[in-house]
Amino acid sequence: MKPRDRLRIAVQKSGRLADTSQELLAKCGLKFRQSRDKLFCFGESLAIDLLLVRDDDIPGLIAQGVCDLGIVGRNVLRERQLAAQEDGDAPASRELRALGFGRCRLAIAVPQDMRYASPSDLAGLRIATSYPASLAAWLRVQGVEAGIVELSGSVEIAPRLGTADVICDLVSSGATLVANQLREVASLFDSEAVIAAAIDTPPDERGELLEMLLRRLDGVLQVRESKLVLLQAPRDALDSIARLLPTGPRPTVTPIEGSSDEVALQAVCYGAITWQHLEDMKRRGASNLLVLPVEKMLA
Ligand code: ATP
Numbered sequence: 237m238k239p240r241d242r243l244r245i246a247v248q249k250s251g252r253l254a255d256t257s258q259e260l261l262a263k264c265g266l267k268f269r270q271s272r273d274k275l276f277c278f279g280e281s282l283a284i285d286l287l288l289v290r291d292d293d294i295p296g297l298i299a300q301g302v303c304d305l306g307i308v309g310r311n312v313l314r315e316r317q318l319a320a321q322e323d324g325d326a327p328a329s330r331e332l333r334a335l336g337f338g339r340c341r342l343a344i345a346v347p348q349d350m351r352y353a354s355p356s357d358l359a360g361l362r363i364a365t366s367y368p369a370s371l372a373a374w375l376r377v378q379g380v381e382a383g384i385v386e387l388s389g390s391v392e393i394a395p396r397l398g399t400a401d402v403i404c405d406l407v408s409s410g411a412t413l414v415a416n417q418l419r420e421v422a423s424l425f426d427s428e429a430v431i432a433a434a435i436d437t438p439p440d441e442r443g444e445l446l447e448m449l450l451r452r453l454d455g456v457l458q459v460r461e462s463k464l465v466l467l468q469a470p471r472d473a474l475d476s477i478a479r480l481l482p483t484g485p486r487p488t489v490t491p492i493e494g495s496s497d498e499v500a501l502q503a504v505c506y507g508a509i510t511w512q513h514l515e516d517m518k519r520r521g522a523s524n525l526l527v528l529p530v531e532k533m534l535a
Pocket residue numbers: 248249250251252253289290291292308309310311312338339340406407408409427428429
């Protein structure tokens with residue numbers, strides 16, 4: 237492999253993760269010029285380039301050193317790691333950050349009318365999946381022996397076609413399962429898009445670029461989850477109201493002109509604020525509640 241001084245990130249060319257992956261990198265201040273073949277994007281703001289590929293190729297590109305980083309589903313990364321482990325190979329990539337999008341789970345689903353009480357009911361059945369190593373590892377932990385039918389796509393129709401009895405596939409809303417008269421009965425693991433990298437950080441300038449990118453990414457991820465909460469409340473109810481909020485820096489409390497016991501509270505929260513949060517705070521005496529998105533943050 238020729239030495240490189242530019243960091244190279246592989247992202248999905250088209251599909252569920254493609255747009256959000258590029259948007260996330262843009263929020264980190266990365267700008268790219270796209271080449272004519274639309275497979276390689278040259279980084280204009282920093283020495284960081286993009287390679288647009290199929291998501292299945294990302295762990296391999298990292299393992300071969302063609303790319304330093306990738307944005308890929310944990311499901312793809314874990315499958316590759318487990319397959320390498322089965323072959324007796326050392327892991328070639330690792331997860332550096334979870335990115336909070338592309339959420340789904342790898343799950344077992346059975347025909348609606350099949351009896352299922354526990355994993356032991358899968359014994360002796362044929363399970364169709366695109367994730368044979370992940371499924372084999374789970375079956376081993378459960379102590380269940382079953383057949384694995386490896387399919388590269390359209391796993392959900394295998395029971396109807398008679399090529400398998402049940403399936404092990406990615407599920408997000410569950411709508412595809414319902415449409416195919418299947419019912420989810422067990423989840424193997426939760427997945428989301430992650431930053432994947434080689435086990436060793438590059439020992440040259442690329443290592444510094446990687447550190448900088450991760451720092452920016454942490455800031456972007458924290459801001460994305462953060463909210464500014466404004467409310468008014470009786471001073472003696474403040475503690476119990478503040479305890480309901482997700483963690484963040486210490487809230488600011490200011491007096492309200494013309495009111496002796498009511499104060500205004502301003503709090504940055506690192507986490508989602510739900511309607512339930514608002515109702516609980518109102519019940520404790522809060523009023524005029526506002527939840528605002530945070531655009532940028534510098535502590
Ligand atoms: P490619 O052409 O790049 O190989 P693909 O068809 O394998 O694309 P997509 O369907 O775009 O992949 O899914 C990419 C990733 O999106 C999955 O690996 C998974 O991490 C995530 N994902 C989120 N929800 C779902 C879902 N309901 N079904 C499948 N993948 C999902």
